[in-house]
């Protein structure tokens with residue numbers, strides 16, 4: 363019988379080590395490559411419209427990799443089986459489409475798409491081409507979130523009915539980057555990880571209404587509002603998300619998930635350093651967690667995709683499932699814009715794209 367001590371959230375071991383390509387060698391790509399190298403994965407091609415960015419990453423992580431500046435050359439000239447697409451969402455749709463049409467499996471960075479209908483079209487295309495389309499929700503493989511998912515899936519919390527997450531951190535590093543121009547930087551680009559994980563924590567509940575607020579904070583110079591709250595009403599469950607993106611001192615990150623058999627709490631000063639406690643009638647258990655969201659989470663998503671390909675099953679990070687997380691996100695943003703509660707699924711496009 364599985365106990366809290368033996369729980370694992372890591373994808374099943376796979377001997378499948380196909381040639382992989384990465385398109386988009388910007389800020390986040392080094393974390394992908396660091397994780398893939400640590401897992402002995404085979405990255406054989408790197409592509410960026412800025413050649414020097416691809417060359418720099420190749421030199422650091424995979425010196426043998428071929429360099430491309432045009433993804434069409436990459437797809438026609440290399441034997442890659444899996445493509446990791448790590449550009450921003452606007453540039454991604456055409457890239458993903460081309461990869462799927464060339465019958466390559468795809469791992470897309472998040473947020474997956476700006477329009478749910480486009481997402482469904484890409485998922486249908488992947489089905490027709492017989493390949494997997496997945497989304498890099500690496501938060502699912504952050505050790506604390508991964509452990510909580512596994513505990514919930516194995517039934518240790520019983521039926522879960524509440525999830526409350528509060529993140530108090532400093533996101534002002536985006537100053538001067540393209541992220542500064544994203545109006546709903548917090549609720550869209552950042553919070554998508556939480557809209558995704560909250561569904562994992564309340565797997566039996568259906569979201570019925572979403573209410574959200576955003577505010578600027580005194581002294582902020584960045585355009586996007588740096589404070590946001592979300593309340594999610596489910597049938598027989600509730601969730602709240604709190605984001606304080608300009609916490610200069612005493613940063614903190616806390617998650618509480620309540621079930622009828624146990625309560626789980628994860629807390630720490632940031633996403634990388636978290637301690638989990640599961641309390642039930644027998645007492646409190648604190649698992650020893652190894653790894654960190656950055657970069658181990660990226661190993662988790664790629665290994666999950668490879669394992670799913672090898673086993674011929676749908677990956678846990680399947681893009682069609684991800685559209686449900688995006689539906690919560692879009693509804694929250696529309697709620698913040700209008701001051702009115704929204705039904706998930708009623709808002710098809712990122713309201714301020």
Ligand SMILES: NC(=O)c1ccc[n+]([C@@H]2O[C@H](COP(=O)([O-])OP(=O)(O)OC[C@H]3O[C@@H](n4cnc5c(N)ncnc54)[C@H](O)[C@@H]3O)[C@@H](O)[C@H]2O)c1
Pocket residue numbers: 385386387388389390391409410411412415431433448449450451453457471472473498499500540551
């Ligand atoms: N999962 C996570 O934890 C996480 C963390 C940070 C960023 N992200 C996401 O990753 C994505 C990229 O973020 P970033 O910070 O790396 O951005 P970035 O702007 O630093 O990098 C994007 C790169 O894509 C390249 N590019 C654009 N169009 C291209 C094309 N047609 N062909 C080849 N290359 C192309 C650009 O030249 C650039 O180098 C965003 O969607 C962001 O939200 C995810």
